Amino acid sequence: MNLNNVFAAVKKASRSLNCMTDETINKILLALADETEAQADFILAENQKDLDKMDKSNPMYDRLLLTNERLSGIASDIRNVASLPSPLGKVLKESVRPNGLSLKRISVPIGVVGVIYEARPNVSFDVFSICLKSGNASILKGGTDAHASNTAIVSVIHSVLDRFGVDKNIVALLPAGREATGEMLVAVDYIDMIIPRGSAGLINFVRDNAKVPVIETGAGVCHLYFDQSGDLKIGSDVIFNGKTRRVSVCNALDCLLVHESRLTDLPALCHRLSEKNVELFADEKAYSVLRGNYPSGLLNKATSESFGKEFLDYKMAVKVVDSVEQAIEHIAEYSSKHSEAIVSADENSIAMFDNLVDAACVYTNTTTAWTDGAQFGLGAEIGISTQKMHARGPMALEELTTYKWIIKGNGQVRS
Amino acid sequence: MNLNNVFAAVKKASRSLNCMTDETINKILLALADETEAQADFILAENQKDLDKMDKSNPMYDRLLLTNERLSGIASDIRNVASLPSPLGKVLKESVRPNGLSLKRISVPIGVVGVIYEARPNVSFDVFSICLKSGNASILKGGTDAHASNTAIVSVIHSVLDRFGVDKNIVALLPAGREATGEMLVAVDYIDMIIPRGSAGLINFVRDNAKVPVIETGAGVCHLYFDQSGDLKIGSDVIFNGKTRRVSVCNALDCLLVHESRLTDLPALCHRLSEKNVELFADEKAYSVLRGNYPSGLLNKATSESFGKEFLDYKMAVKVVDSVEQAIEHIAEYSSKHSEAIVSADENSIAMFDNLVDAACVYTNTTTAWTDGAQFGLGAEIGISTQKMHARGPMALEELTTYKWIIKGNGQVRS
Numbered sequence: 001m002n003l004n005n006v007f008a009a010v011k012k013a014s015r016s017l018n019c020m021t022d023e024t025i026n027k028i029l030l031a032l033a034d035e036t037e038a039q040a041d042f043i044l045a046e047n048q049k050d051l052d053k054m055d056k057s058n059p060m061y062d063r064l065l066l067t068n069e070r071l072s073g074i075a076s077d078i079r080n081v082a083s084l085p086s087p088l089g090k091v092l093k094e095s096v097r098p099n100g101l102s103l104k105r106i107s108v109p110i111g112v113v114g115v116i117y118e119a120r121p122n123v124s125f126d127v128f129s130i131c132l133k134s135g136n137a138s139i140l141k142g143g144t145d146a147h148a149s150n151t152a153i154v155s156v157i158h159s160v161l162d163r164f165g166v167d168k169n170i171v172a173l174l175p176a177g178r179e180a181t182g183e184m185l186v187a188v189d190y191i192d193m194i195i196p197r198g199s200a201g202l203i204n205f206v207r208d209n210a211k212v213p214v215i216e217t218g219a220g221v222c223h224l225y226f227d228q229s230g231d232l233k234i235g236s237d238v239i240f241n242g243k244t245r246r247v248s249v250c251n252a253l254d255c256l257l258v259h260e261s262r263l264t265d266l267p268a269l270c271h272r273l274s275e276k277n278v279e280l281f282a283d284e285k286a287y288s289v290l291r292g293n294y295p296s297g298l299l300n301k302a303t304s305e306s307f308g309k310e311f312l313d314y315k316m317a318v319k320v321v322d323s324v325e326q327a328i329e330h331i332a333e334y335s336s337k338h339s340e341a342i343v344s345a346d347e348n349s350i351a352m353f354d355n356l357v358d359a360a361c362v363y364t365n366t367t368t369a370w371t372d373g374a375q376f377g378l379g380a381e382i383g384i385s386t387q388k389m390h391a392r393g394p395m396a397l398e399e400l401t402t403y404k405w406i407i408k409g410n411g412q413v414r415s
Numbered sequence: 416m417n418l419n420n421v422f423a424a425v426k427k428a429s430r431s432l433n434c435m436t437d438e439t440i441n442k443i444l445l446a447l448a449d450e451t452e453a454q455a456d457f458i459l460a461e462n463q464k465d466l467d468k469m470d471k472s473n474p475m476y477d478r479l480l481l482t483n484e485r486l487s488g489i490a491s492d493i494r495n496v497a498s499l500p501s502p503l504g505k506v507l508k509e510s511v512r513p514n515g516l517s518l519k520r521i522s523v524p525i526g527v528v529g530v531i532y533e534a535r536p537n538v539s540f541d542v543f544s545i546c547l548k549s550g551n552a553s554i555l556k557g558g559t560d561a562h563a564s565n566t567a568i569v570s571v572i573h574s575v576l577d578r579f580g581v582d583k584n585i586v587a588l589l590p591a592g593r594e595a596t597g598e599m600l601v602a603v604d605y606i607d608m609i610i611p612r613g614s615a616g617l618i619n620f621v622r623d624n625a626k627v628p629v630i631e632t633g634a635g636v637c638h639l640y641f642d643q644s645g646d647l648k649i650g651s652d653v654i655f656n657g658k659t660r661r662v663s664v665c666n667a668l669d670c671l672l673v674h675e676s677r678l679t680d681l682p683a684l685c686h687r688l689s690e691k692n693v694e695l696f697a698d699e700k701a702y703s704v705l706r707g708n709y710p711s712g713l714l715n716k717a718t719s720e721s722f723g724k725e726f727l728d729y730k731m732a733v734k735v736v737d738s739v740e741q742a743i744e745h746i747a748e749y750s751s752k753h754s755e756a757i758v759s760a761d762e763n764s765i766a767m768f769d770n771l772v773d774a775a776c777v778y779t780n781t782t783t784a785w786t787d788g789a790q791f792g793l794g795a796e797i798g799i800s801t802q803k804m805h806a807r808g809p810m811a812l813e814e815l816t817t818y819k820w821i822i823k824g825n826g827q828v829r830s
Contacts, residue, residue: 015747018770095792101781103791110803111773188622192803207603211623213804234826241828332430354821355433358526366516366824375829376518376820377510388525388607388817389628390805402803405791406769409781411649413656414790 003183006172007112007139007190013169014112014137022086024164029082029129032160033075036125039156040071046152047121050145054119064119064146074125077380081129084379087397088135102408107401109135111192114184115382116141116206118198121149128157128171130382134400137170139191141184144176185210195395197383200310215390217383220250220338221310222368225257225327225353227344231365232265235343238367240272242341248312250384251339251371255307255317257327260285263320267293270318274298278314281306285320308334324349328356335359337386339368360386360393418598421587422527422554422605428584429527429552437501439579444497444544447575448490451540454571455486461567462536465560469534479534479561489540492795496544499794502812503550517823522816524550526607529599530797531556531621533613536564543572543586545797549815552585554606556599559591600625610810612798615725630805632798635665635753636725637783640672640742640768642759646780647680650758653782655687657756663727665799666754666786670722670732672742675700678735682708685733689713693729696721700735723749739764743771750774752801754783775801775808 036043047066054061093105113136117123124140131138142150154173161168174180184191188211195215196206207214224242226235242253258266266289270280274295281302282290290299306317307330321327324342331340341363342353350364361371371393373381378396385391391399451458462481469476508520528551532538539555546553557565569588576583589595599606603626610630611621622629639657641650657668673681681704685695689710696717697705705714721732722745736742739757746755756778757768765779776786786808788796793811800806806814 015771015773097790097792101785208626213628213802215804231826237826237828245829356430358430359819361820361822363822364824366822366827367829369829370516370822370827375512377512387628389630392817393820402807404774405776405808407776407778407781407785409779411646411652412781412785413652414660414782414784 001179007187009169010112010137010139010172011190013167016167017135025132026082028164029078033078035156035160036071036075040068043152047149049148054145060119066121074122078129081133081380087401092403099412101412104406105403106406108404110400110402112137114139114191114194116181116196119143119145121146121153124150124153130380134397136400139172141174141181147176188212195383215385216387217385218250219336219386221308221334221336222253222339223255223257223331224253224341227342227349228259228261229346230343232268234365235269236272239269242367242369243278243316244276245369247314251368253368254311257319257321257330260320260322263289270294276314278316280316280318282318283320286318324352331357339371341368416594422602424584425527425552425554425587426605428582431582432550440547441497443579444493448493450571450575451486451490455483458567462564464563475534481536489537493544496548496795502816507818514827516827519821520818521821523819525815525817527552529554529606529609531596531611534558534560536561536568539565539568545795549812551815554587556589556596562591603627610798630800631802632800633665634751634801636669636723636749636751637754638670638672638746639668639756642757642764643674643676644761645758647683649780650684651687654684657782657784658693658731659691660784662729666783668783669726672734672736672745675735675737678704685709691729693731695731695733697733698735701733739767746772754786756783
């Protein structure tokens, strides 16, 4: 397989987006939302072909499944993207130098964004619409399990682009299978950024093999530290919410760190978790206090495996620490730099935590469940970056731009 | 060799920088500037050991050479870094959500920055001082040719850090040789960003083998397009300046694109270049006009090798194009996305060039020689990024930061 022709066509098409107004982009997005609803029967029939190949007991089945209701939700999301302000053409810095040169730093599209994802066909719509709104062409590498669905979705997108006379190569769906992924990762002349969305295995594979710059997203090993001065009601509420709101998402809580002076409050902090049958993996001190105060069938002794683990399940580790410093050390060792929280009433502890915890999002007295572009008021997002370069936390429209320095002179030369 | 202990020590030390005030950082930098001058004899003696191993005819000899004057210049650069405003702790975005959550996006250090460079010992001072000012620990991988010099420099830095009671692991010099480079490139748990500085070969090696995120810097294949409406005096001046100011730097001009309606002006545009014996590699049309109007010993026919080449020498390619669109196409094919210029009096051509040329810096009616952090008013810089992610163009203090979301609540949970 040689996909360089495909990549080159997308690169070329991406340049045409520099001349497209936000008004046109929004018209295309609104037309796509309508067309998605109008073509629901076609999309669902193609989706059924994928579903037929998957066992219904597979946990991925529900992610693969499209329905009329889900397509309406997708159409509504696309309309929402159209309603957001354009992230392009913003003057980020501006100056006139003593020699009269005028400098402007202006936000521009990144160019070509490649996204590698698993069996969620809705991601194809998300990526295309967010990339188009931010002036980027997109290369979609969806999961093999969803290939018929993705092919149908991209054909619907292409039909809308055709109607607007837009080069349809601003979005390309790659063939199913690993080989296409491999070619993508080294296409440095054509692809400007790759975002892997999915399991830790996929993300590590991409990071380890890519020559194209990568934004790592989604791995969330999230901690909550309950400080000596923490409010019990707040602690209990935000632990329950952080752990049980949706266990399969990256901002879900994985580990509770509790100050040893509050050991006697540990059963109360964890009490509500038993309503949802959350299994605890408690270190020795925590175990000794929880035993008899938490359902025994849900209480385990922690092992070294229990820490630094993203459970994505009704499971949580519990560890006792002797200070905020020790909590911070634990987080430094085990965090995936996604979302970390402290529950405390002590300004010094909070300041130290904010300052020393190295993560995209650091919370005080609230839940890690907030880490999300829409909840942050950023609109749609394409993932949560756990990197420190380029973008950190929600990757919304602005995070899908780069900038250009535009310098105007009248013949100045440098001595 | 297993450098993970070294890397881990630097990572740990980097956290201590989160608690250091800008005032302390500046005191350390000023003390280092003084100590660099006080220890000049020692540094120069160690530098001499490196120089003794290199042939004086080697073009790297001058880059390796330190002198009292150069050390004074270095000390002055360090004092300048101390005088710059801190890039840290800036509130980049701020909002209060309808549910009362307060969000702040705040600039913070990247953490540990690794820099790989060749035989320029002054880079060791530059990297350390710029990284310290931006709150980052640094890992230095200098060239083998400069190892005695770099060892001396880092020992001077360590002696100053000792005096201030600062963990000296905030800067580490790695052993000479390729093996250390290899270990650095995969140290994803310890190093947050790697910047290769040097030849295209080094940069490509790093990009192709790194698992740690990389900022590519310095490759500059720079074009100037002289438009149909271009002013002859401005064109002649900025071509001369862009090509001959310093041929060994990345912002030097490599290729002149000239609109065919201005072919008769080509000899005048190029005339001054002959003062500096600039060799031209002209395409057929350009050659036919230059023949007899440019010194024959300096005039060559262009080959396919002449375009997309960073000459770093008194050499320049010349090509005739029929439109601004064709100039833009040529640049899209051959540019390294560093610095590109147009000389024109036509607003439409200029707007099209600004909009469609994909480069860090796009100039109108002035020279590409301006691409430099200090010239842009950004202060000291660590290189010119030719990437589109994270930072583009001069990598000054702000570009060595990332951000963190700090979210404050009073018990809010997400439904």
